[in-house]
Amino acid sequence: MKARRISLTVNGEAVACEVPVRLNLVDFLRHELGLTGSHVGCEQGACGACTVLLDGQTVRGCLVLAVQADGATVETIEGAGFDDLLADLRAAFHRLNALQCGFCTPGMLLTAQELLVGNPNPSRAEIREYLSGNFCRCTGYQAIVDAVEAVAVARAS
Amino acid sequence: MLALPGEDGAIIAGGQSLLPLLNFRLAAPSCLIDIGRLDELRRIVEGDGYIEIGGLVRHCELAASAVIGEAFPLLHQAIGHIAHPGVRHRGTLGGSLAMADPAGELGACCLALEGRMSLQSVRGQRWVGAEDFFTGIYETALAGDEILTAVRLPRRGPGGIQIFKEVARRRGDFALAGLALVAGANLSNPRLALLGVADRPVLAARTMALLREDGSAMGSAVDRAVAQIGKEVDPAQDPAYPPAYRRHLVQVLLRRTLAELSP
Amino acid sequence: MSIGAEVPRDRAKRLLLGRGRFVDDISLPRMLHLAFVRSTHAHARIEAIDCAEARALEGVVAVLTAAEIADGVASWRAEHKLFPAMAAPEQFALARDIVRWQGEAVAAVVAHSRAVAEDGAELVDVSWTELPNVVDGKQALAPDAPLLHGHMDSNLAYTTVIEAGNTRKAFESADVVVEETFRFHRHTGVSLEARGIIAEFEPGEDRLTVHQSHQTPHQQQDLYARLLGLPEHKVRVICPDVGGAFGLKHHLMADELVACVAAKLLARPIKYIADRMDSFLADIHCRDHEVTARMAFSQAGDILALEVDDLFNAGAYGQYPRTSIAEGNQISRLTGAPYRHEHYRANLAMAFLNKGILGHIRSVGHPIACAVAERLIDLGAGKLELDPIAVRRRNYLHGDDFPRTSVGGVEFEHLSLRDCLDKALTMIDVARFREDQAGLRAQGIYRGLGIATFVELTAIGPEYYGEGGQHISAQETCLMRLEASGTVRCYTGATDQGQGIDTGIQQVAADTLGLPMAAIEVISGDSALCPMGGGSWGSRGAALAGEAALRAASTLRHNILAIAASLLQKDAGCLDIKAGEVVEGGITHMSVAEIARIGHFQPYTIPHGVPADLTVTARYATTGRMFLAGNGLQIATVEVDVESGIVTPLRHLVVHDCGRILNPLLVREQVRGGVVQGIGSALYEELRYDNAGHLLTGSFADYLVPMAGEMPDIEVAHIETPTATSELGAKGAGEAGTAGAVGAILNAVNDAILPLGATIAEVPITPPRLLKALGRI
Missing domain, CATH: 3.30.465.10 (Uridine Diphospho-n-acetylenolpyruvylglucosamine Reductase; domain 3)
Known part of the structure; x- marks a missing residue:
């Protein structure tokens, strides 16, 4: 199987290793680096469970090959947690019960964080729109929207 | 590399279409050529x-x-x-x-x-x-x-028309049908492209011609154009979304588009 | 009091940090990976399986077919002794000779990585002879239909009739009769985390340890022990974090069993994680019913009689161990159950088809029973020119009607249907909606309002599976242990997939023991550590495991106070525990921590005869009733784009009575999640097969799930009528949202298109179906 050596920064740490060319980024993070906070739900970019930040932007970890991340900066739910905004989102998700099984939650948090960075005062419709590529099977989405809205409102005041 | 004989290569750019095919094993190229870093x-x-x-x-x-x-x-x-x-x-x-x-x-x-x-x-x-x-x-x-x-x-001249419309089941889904209308002011030189209703994106040439002839987006001209586009498209068989449905949708979208243009 | 408070869940914090531990997050030394070769045909004879090329592939350790595992695992039949006439053909972990549905596992490839296992699976060459198939119930029951199971003389798996009164006479004398034929298409549970298992076999001790994304660890322990021929105490099933279940994960699944067999044969840990295609093909499916029903009314709007004919398009086999009968059975028993009527007949015919196995998924049968009756009531009210809300109110069971056993045989202790309706009408101004609706129609905007009343069967009693012969526990036991520092560990047989039963038990224990919640931890999901119990399904956690926890905590509290009383030379009856301290009136005597320390390390200071056990257990099962029935109603408003056929949900409200609520924060969002699943089956979700029995919706591109962008805000309110059958008073809450949403949306869409002279009775309501109903395509 063809392999390539890659080096990248993951959650602030330099990583260099050889990976099969066909390995996608989320499988690399999960199984090679043990960063199991990003999940696999569909392998076709439809569910958002594998969302990670690649050079600061949300991407589907299942739609990027690990070799394409050579030289890049990757942040996952495990590492992206030192920022106030993400901490606020976590607290609001907890307080408002915006998760049940938690499988979609890392992707929801990273996507919601990106939304609020770009649009600090989104309407509920805008929140739903931005999260519309992240599947949650447990909640009715409403608590998630409530949590994102609550953080936006609290940070605005 | 693509020019090399014997290589069954695939080009990968953003990978958003190719990766699902690789993940589902619907494509298995022997080599991948990543052009993602060609900044030019x-x-x-x-x-x-x-x-x-x-x-x-x-x-x-x-x-x-x-x-x-x-x-x-x-x-x-x-x-x-x-x-x-x-x-x-x-x-x-x-x-x-x-x-x-x-x-x-x-x-x-x-x-x-x-x-x-x-x-x-x-x-x-x-x-x-x-x-x-x-x-x-x-x-x-x-x-x-x-x-x-x-x-x-x-580049288009000033005062022109550019309208995109589609119908999808959910936000971000592939369109069941859609259209892109580009024209000059007053619907002059209309170009009407359709998606989701043929094996490729297509121009609705006869509907375009009709709109050009009528030079209007009002009254009976709308009805004629809507009827024409229904005759013009021939969507493929699909058990979930039969051809009649997609044809109907294109007609609905065209009518809505033209309604936006009527003064 | 923490019971009734809006307490967030402890476990959620870990998940928010990305520190969940789901099965695929676990890696064991020497672990191998499994991928399956699945049938590409709906019905075919396996002529030969050539594994040579796959076995030769670097990284492949073994390729298993039915022949290789025949000695390692037993077969099974989905039998239920309450339905002795139901056909229960023999099932195998890997198909033998004949495959009967596309996706049935035929061979298993074990390799060093999942990718290589899949490479190997592509190299397995199966020679098939295709057999004629049946993919539709009517076709399956036709006299000349090809047979799925050679030993049967038809594809009819089961048929039964429930009858009360005399429907024939009632229909003859009725003022108004309405009839409709409904189609509820097949869908599935679609947990975001697919099914997954790691099976580890220790040959030195003959010990099987399984990590599995599952709802019922003890049930799996029993099944694996029996099917693999191991002593039960040598099998341990651990359910770590489970990424959604909804009934998908409380069955025996052939592919998961193969992982256990492979672990035993190869003496190495084997991981199998279903991918999404595996899931759509091989998960348990649900619904797939065609129901024709008739309702008879008097001129005044009284429901006189109801007849229901259900053609149940089941799968190729019965689901094991529960069997597939319950969905049909629930439809037969529940349709029209909230209403007072005396004449009832329900006919069920369950057909085997060349499709995936169908069985219990969230809200088994409820959405269909609800939608059928609620639609008929709207049709009847329309014909009678009566207000459909008034028709419901006059026919609701209420007041002196209880306790009552419905004509379908469902026992009701109490239903609060009128209270729920009154509450709902304070939340939405129906008259105002009607005004707006009329105004908008003039502008070509079609909005509709739909109402659906439901009953919710929860907390199943032990008789159903006990008499059925299944090893499925409907009893819960709680083991509660006071640690030496005064904190408490609770071990429960219920499992937590995010509903928050852990938190509910923590609340019950805290209140009963007089300890802060922070002093209590709940441990679940381990068949070796936790007391035998049923796991979590059918909305049983709060009612059964909650009551067991209350009883265990009461015993522990009694013992703590007995020790305190002996040490203090007081009467235990004068003592109480508050905030971790033993108190007498306003006086604080000593802490629970001090008693724990003495109880564990200085037991000699406690006189003989004092109940000094600091580890206690208590059990609870309901007696003499099949279910605890909750109830409620939903009102949906929608906008129908009558040109494109797109339906947009606008408002959705739920008024729900599930008895005592342990934690409204958790119940509310669980109800909303259920509603969204119900909207999914009303508008989006469908497993479509072609005429050859090939699944056309094997990915998220074709199988549409409800996403945030299209879902409405959902208003949830509660009426709280505690059940008198337990001290805690809780009933289950997990079915309600799904139970009512399909009926509410179906009625709302029909209300919207009523002025166009159209009706629709097929879900999901896709745009082409809707436009066809409207006569526009």
Whole structure:
């Protein structure tokens, strides 16, 4: 199987290793680096469970090959947690019960964080729109929207 | 590498269409050629009478470009329908066009905007008009050793019309049917491209001709155009969305589009 | 009091940090990976399986077919002794000779990585002879239909009739009769985390340890022990974090069993994680019913009689161990159950088809029973020119009607249907909606309002599976242990997939023991550590495991106070525990921590005869009733784009009575999640097969799930009528949202298109179906 050596920064740490060319980024993070906070739900970019930040932007970890991340900066739910905004989102998700099984939650948090960075005062419709590529099977989405809205409102005041 | 004999290679740009195929084992190329780092293909260049968009320009970059927004609001309208933020961050114009999904938004836009594609290989560069670029379902004019490096879109005159509409089941889903209408002021020289209703993005040539003849988006002209487009499209069999449904949708979309234009 | 408070869940914090531990997050030394070769045909004879090329592939350790595992694992039959006439053909972990549905596992490839296992699976060459198939119930029951199971003389798996009164006479004398034929298409549970298992076999001790994304660890322990021929105490099933279940994960699945067999044969840990295609093909499916029903009314709007004919398009086999009968059975028993009527007949015919196995998924049968009756009431009210809300109110069971056993045989202790309706009408101004609706129609905007009343069967009693012969526990036991520092560990047989039963038990224990919640931890999901119990399904956690926890905590509290009383030379009856301190009136005597320390390390200071056990257990099962029935109603408003056929949900409200609520924060969002699943089956979700029995919706591109962008805000209110059958008073809450949403949306869409003279009775309501109903295509 063809392999390539890659080096990248993951959650602030330099990583260099050889990976099969066909390995996608989320499988690399999960199984090679043990960063199991990003999940696999569909392998076709439809569910958002594998969302990670690649050079600061949300991407589907299942739609990027690990070799394409050579030289890049990757942040996952495990590492992206030192920022106030993400901490606020976590607290609001907890307080408002915006998760049940938690499988979609890392992707929801990273996507919601990106939304609020770009649009600090989104309407509920805008929140739903931005999260519309992240599947949650447990909640009715409403608590998630409530949590994102609550953080936006609290940070605005 | 694409020119090498014996290699069953695939080009990967943003990977947003290719990766699902690889993940599902529907494609298994013997080698992948990552063109994602060719920065010269990631530019939007304003030329004399045209704007050239590099093949690696991403959907999110198109959406953020004021130059594009001013010259081709059609593209901005269309990008809002493409998948979700995480996909738009990686997906590229060239990748999307080269994939040639019949329901792809950008192919129809390029067709309506009279786009020309730059195809390049070790043998040289050639330009192919959008009408000739899409040749069938997931089929394009790209030869095995060529890549799509750029799309050149002619600037439009002032006061023109650019409208994109589609119907999808959910936000970001592939369209069940859609249209891109580009015309001058008062619907002059209309170009009407359709998506989701044929094996490729298509121009509704006879409907365009009718609109040009009638020169109007009012009253009976609308009815004639709507009837014509119903005759003109021939969607493929699909058990979930039968041809009659897609044909009907195109008619609905055209009627709604023309209604927006009536004074 | 923490019971009734809006307490967030402890476990959620870990998940928010990305520190969940789901099965695929676990790696064991020497672990191998499994991928399956699945049948590409709906019905075919396996002529030969050539594994040579796959076995030769670098990284492949073994390729298993039915022949290789025949000695390692037993077969099974989905039998239920309450339905002795139900056909129960023999099932195997890997198909033998004949495959009967596309996706049935035929061979298993074990390799060093999942990718290589899949490479190997592509190299397995199966020679098939295709057999004629049946993919539709009517076709399956036709006299000349090809047979799925050679030993049967038809594809009829089961048929039964429930009858009360005399429907024939009642229909003859009725003022108004309405009839409709409904189609509820097949869908599935679609947990975001697919099914997954790691099976580890220790040959030195003959010990099987399984990590599995599952709802019922003890049930799996029993099944694996029996099917693999291991002593039960040598099998341990651990359910770590489970990424959604909804009934998908409380069955025996052939592919998961193969992982256990492979672990035993190869003596190495084997991981199998279903991918999304595996899931759509091989998960348990649900619904797939065609129901024709008739309702008879008097001129005044009284419901006189109801007849229901259900053609149940089941799968190729019965689901094991529960069997597939319950969905049909629930439809027969529940249709029209909230209403007072005396004449009832329900006919069920369950057909085997060449499709995936169908069985219990969230809200088994409820959405269909609800939608059928609620639609008929709207049709009847329309014909009678009566207000459909008034028709419901006059026919609701209420007041002196209780306790009552419905004509379908469902026992109701109490239903608060009128209270729920009154509450709902304070939340939405129906008259105002009607005004707006009329105004908008003039502008070509079609909005509709739909109402659906439901009953919710929860907390199943032990008789159903006990008499059925299944090893499925409907009893819960709680083991509660006071640690030496005065904190408490609670071990429960219920499992937590995010509903928050852990938190509910923590609340019950805290209140009963007089300890802060922070002093209590709940441990679940381990068949070796936790007391035998049923796991979590059918909305049983709060009612059964909650009551067991209350009883265990009461015993522990009694013992703590007895020790305190002996040490203090007081009467235990004068003592109480508050905030971790033993108090007498306003006086604080000593802490629970001090008693724990003495109880564990200085037991000699406690006199003989004092109940000094600091580890206690208590059990609870309901007696003499099949279910605890909750109830409620939903009101949906929608906008129908009558040109494109797109339906947009606008408002959705739920008024729900699930008895005592342990934690409204958790119940509310669970109800909303259920509603969204119900909207999914009303508008989006469908497993479509072609005529050859090939699944056309094997990915998220074709199988549409409800996403945030299209879902409405959902208003949830509660009426609280505690059940008198337990001290805690809780009933289950997990079915309600799904139970009512399909009926509410179906009625709302029909209300919207009523002025166009159209009706629709097929879900999901896709745009082409709707436009066809409207005569526009």
